[in-house]
Amino acid sequence: MALDIGPGDAVITTPYTFFATAGTIARTGARPLFCDIEPETFNLSAPAVRRFLEAHCERRDGVLWHRSSGTRVKALMPVHLYGQVCPMEPLLAIAREAGLRVIEDAAQAIGARDALAHPAGSRGDIGCFSFFPTKNLGAFGDAGLCTTQDEALAEHMRILRVHGGKPKYHHAFIGGNFRIDELQAAVLNIKLDYLDDWSARRGANARIYDEAFARAGLEAHVATPRTLPGFHHIYNQYVIRVQRRDALREQLAAAGVGTEIYYPIPLHLQKCFAYLGHGEGDFPEAERAARETLALPIYPELAAAQLHYVVERIGAFYAGGAA
Ligand SMILES: *Cc1c(COP(=O)(O)O)cnc(C)c1O
Numbered sequence: 001m002a003l004d005i006g007p008g009d010a011v012i013t014t015p016y017t018f019f020a021t022a023g024t025i026a027r028t029g030a031r032p033l034f035c036d037i038e039p040e041t042f043n044l045s046a047p048a049v050r051r052f053l054e055a056h057c058e059r060r061d062g063v064l065w066h067r068s069s070g071t072r073v074k075a076l077m078p079v080h081l082y083g084q085v086c087p088m089e090p091l092l093a094i095a096r097e098a099g100l101r102v103i104e105d106a107a108q109a110i111g112a113r114d115a116l117a118h119p120a121g122s123r124g125d126i127g128c129f130s131f132f133p134t135k136n137l138g139a140f141g142d143a144g145l146c147t148t149q150d151e152a153l154a155e156h157m158r159i160l161r162v163h164g165g166k167p168k169y170h171h172a173f174i175g176g177n178f179r180i181d182e183l184q185a186a187v188l189n190i191k192l193d194y195l196d197d198w199s200a201r202r203g204a205n206a207r208i209y210d211e212a213f214a215r216a217g218l219e220a221h222v223a224t225p226r227t228l229p230g231f232h233h234i235y236n237q238y239v240i241r242v243q244r245r246d247a248l249r250e251q252l253a254a255a256g257v258g259t260e261i262y263y264p265i266p267l268h269l270q271k272c273f274a275y276l277g278h279g280e281g282d283f284p285e286a287e288r289a290a291r292e293t294l295a296l297p298i299y300p301e302l303a304a305a306q307l308h309y310v311v312e313r314i315g316a317f318y319a320g321g322a323a
Pocket residue numbers: 017018020021079105107108129130131132142143144
């Protein structure tokens with residue numbers, strides 16, 4: 001909304017993310033345009049974006065058109081999935097060349113940094129954070145915030161946040177109720193002091209998993225998460241790629257281990273996006289990730305023995321060879 005994206009426009013993003021990423025695009029009236037992910041990090045693939053622009057878009061009258069839909073491509077929306085920053089350098093280069101704005105979905109990545117210590121949400125025109133209770137910094141209900149380095153954009157977002165009114169009761173814009181409740185802000189203000197410690201403990205848990213999986217010799221069945229060299233991953237989720245995922249998940253549930261699938265249906269196959277005309281096979285890496293990924297418990301309060309138990313149960317599943 002702040003970038004004035006609406007009907008007739010389009011925004012490029014990933015099909016392998018929480019629904020809100022594309023939901024926000026569609027709710028402005030714009031069209032989500034999907035590009036596939038990198039299989040190792042599950043994040044938007046810059047080469048895929050480049051290929052998409054070359055094959056399906058053209059510049060005419062100073063506008064970048066998506067040929068088949070006749071929409072104007074206005075922005076790129078990478079997602080820093082699971083708490084690892086999506087490498088921004090190649091995407092920012094594409095955006096500069098193509099004249100696109102960049103909106104970072106940093107909902108899962110507060111405090112995550114790339115190899116040059118750039119924090120998630122600091123490189124694009126706007127960074128978006130969520131304080132939904134499942135995030136590393138979770139409120140007791142709903143909350144979120146946007147970041148920007150652009151003073152004019154910051155002012156515009158402040159106005160949109162309060163129904164577009166400034167001064168009060170004078171509306172040059174149509175905004176919405178996008179405020180954080182005082183109550184949630186108070187909770188977050190206290191929890192913020194603990195955030196780095198909680199994220200460090202998630203990281204320590206991830207290292208225990210990594211080592212335990214390596215020792216268990218499960219490479220043939222389980223791929224542990226890959227952190228890019230020098231990147232600081234905050235492990236909002238610890239997501240493994242496995243064979244016979246659904247059977248494993250059932251067996252873990254029976255052993256008292258809660259797991260989750262982020263995400264079972266890629267966005268291009270969601271019913272509400274049928275109008276985009278996609279089908280099975282359009283984004284094979286996103287579809288494969290949706291079939292193979294499983295998020296293990298990673299929260300800061302877990303004891304090492306609990307993590308070892310999880311790995312041991314997974315080892316037992318594959319040793320059993322049960323279907
Ligand atoms: C949680 C999440 C959101 C949305 O957050 P809300 O607080 O529900 O608006 C958006 N994108 C991603 C990737 C998320 O994980």
